[in-house]
Amino acid sequence: MSETVRSFGGAMTVTGSCHLLEAGGRRLLVDCGAFQGSRALFDLNRRTPGFDPASLDAVILTHAHLDHSGRLPVLLRHGYTGPIHALPASRALCEHLLMDAAKIQREDAERDRRHGHTADEPIYVEDDVARTIEQMEPLSYGVPIELAGFRVTPQVAGHIPGSASFLVEAGGRRLVFSGDVGNAGKEILPDPTPCPEADVVFMESTYGDRDHRPYAQTIEEFAQVLRDAQERGGKILVPSFALERTQEVLYTVAHLERDHQISPMPVYVDSPLATKVEDVYDQFPEELSDELRLLRSTGHDPFHPKHLRFTRSVSESKEINASSEAAIIIAGSGMLSGGRILHHLMAHGGEPSTTVMIVGYQPSGGLGRRLIDGDRTVRIMGREVTMRARVVTIGGLSAHADRAELLDWVRPSAPAEVRLIHGEPTAMGHLQQTLAGLGRTATLQPSAVRLPEDGHHDEAGE
Numbered sequence: 383m384s385e386t387v388r389s390f391g392g393a394m395t396v397t398g399s400c401h402l403l404e405a406g407g408r409r410l411l412v413d414c415g416a417f418q419g420s421r422a423l424f425d426l427n428r429r430t431p432g433f434d435p436a437s438l439d440a441v442i443l444t445h446a447h448l449d450h451s452g453r454l455p456v457l458l459r460h461g462y463t464g465p466i467h468a469l470p471a472s473r474a475l476c477e478h479l480l481m482d483a484a485k486i487q488r489e490d491a492e493r494d495r496r497h498g499h500t501a502d503e504p505i506y507v508e509d510d511v512a513r514t515i516e517q518m519e520p521l522s523y524g525v526p527i528e529l530a531g532f533r534v535t536p537q538v539a540g541h542i543p544g545s546a547s548f549l550v551e552a553g554g555r556r557l558v559f560s561g562d563v564g565n566a567g568k569e570i571l572p573d574p575t576p577c578p579e580a581d582v583v584f585m586e587s588t589y590g591d592r593d594h595r596p597y598a599q600t601i602e603e604f605a606q607v608l609r610d611a612q613e614r615g616g617k618i619l620v621p622s623f624a625l626e627r628t629q630e631v632l633y634t635v636a637h638l639e640r641d642h643q644i645s646p647m648p649v650y651v652d653s654p655l656a657t658k659v660e661d662v663y664d665q666f667p668e669e670l671s672d673e674l675r676l677l678r679s680t681g682h683d684p685f686h687p688k689h690l691r692f693t694r695s696v697s698e699s700k701e702i703n704a705s706s707e708a709a710i711i712i713a714g715s716g717m718l719s720g721g722r723i724l725h726h727l728m729a730h731g732g733e734p735s736t737t738v739m740i741v742g743y744q745p746s747g748g749l750g751r752r753l754i755d756g757d758r759t760v761r762i763m764g765r766e767v768t769m770r771a772r773v774v775t776i777g778g779l780s781a782h783a784d785r786a787e788l789l790d791w792v793r794p795s796a797p798a799e800v801r802l803i804h805g806e807p808t809a810m811g812h813l814q815q816t817l818a819g820l821g822r823t824a825t826l827q828p829s830a831v832r833l834p835e836d837g838h839h840d841e842a843g844e
């Protein structure tokens with residue numbers, strides 16, 4: 383029996399992951415993510431997915447990041463009524479992330495209407511998200527499940543809690559969908575399980591052309607930045623995604639404190655979403671690495687620096703700014719495109735004692751990138767601000783496997799054909815050549831949807 387796989391997102395670009403597997407008249411969808419990065423890409427989310435959602439037999443979800451899960455409510459709106467299978471941690475994270483996405487769309491539309499602008503209708507609302515979560519059914523790592531004639535086995539991807547790669551067996555053929563493969567150098571999650579033997583492997587290639595800075599070196603740089611800032615006595619502002627990067631920063635600070643590499647200082651997580659995500663890490667300790675579970679069993683909370691505070695209300699958030707104490711403030715958005723981090727930047731960016739610590743990708747043209755490039759006069763929320771803060775970049779905290787790790791991950795699957803997905807054409811081209819050099823056949827999975835001209839942005843999916 384032969385199968386076909388068409389990609390309605392996440393092919394020739396890093397967002398919108400959505401792969402439709404058809405075999406023996408049955409249809410299985412792997413992920414249904416949102417397109418992100420530019421206005422033109424985001425508008426693709428408004429269209430029908432390119433196939434009839436009502437004709438699907440089942441949906442499996444590799445992980446909760448919106449570029450993999452963000453169009454699930456759209457599927458339901460277009461008539462899908464069946465199950466969405468995912469690890470329990472993915473379900474918990476999806477509930478927070480999708481609700482947050484629905485809320486942002488609703489608030490944006492309300493604000494536009496208030497200002498007399500024509501508002502974009504939300505792509506989905508909170509009720510759609512609630513139905514989506516209700517339709518989610520649990521999977522377990524390493525336990526095969528029969529879904530409409532497909533035998534699906536999830537395995538650990540080590541990218542975020544609940545993240546999985548899938549081995550799908552149908553009609554004697556073995557296919558693997560990598561999802562996002564985790565960065566094995568990091569400590570919070572287990573290393574990704576290597577790709578099983580397969581006929582075809584659909585492999586992400588976000589960092590197909592790059593190797594990360596070694597983790598130990600990254601942590602040393604991180605510690606040095608905190609020590610310098612502590613000496614100067616100012617605020618350390620960390621723009622951060624609510625999921626994964628915030629926990630990574632908290633873990634690193636707590637670890638450095640335990641090792642007496644820095645003295646304890648106040649740490650604020652000023653993000654209601656990050657606070658909810660944090661609970662998911664506590665709820666699913668089985669998702670964590672052995673090392674972290676051991677730490678927990680000795681009574682330590684790995685994500686809890688000594689003086690940690692979560693702020694929930696806006697007034698609490700304002701209080702931090704009123705205080706003059708030295709402190710680490712972690713807030714969204716990670717790309718400085720909005721959110722509470724902008725208020726902190728307005729309040730403290732003009733002080734030379736402030737440090738802005740960049741721990742994630744900043745798109746060109748964005749505020750974060752301009753700060754990194756040394757722009758000292760920037761507009762924040764419509765106001766001109768002269769920046770006197772020190773701006774430092776900490777590389778190496780990515781949640782993705784780098785080039786070398788992707789090769790390590792896929793190696794055991796020989797003699798599979800590799801189809802590259804979830805990457806920019808340049809990164810995929812490099813990876814294709816590297817794989818060819820190792821005697822492996824790799825092709826670039828074509829996109830079944832027409833991507834906008836500016837669809838190829840240099841954003842490394844987080």
Ligand SMILES: [Zn+2]
Nearest residue numbers: 447541562844
């Ligand atoms: Zn991801």
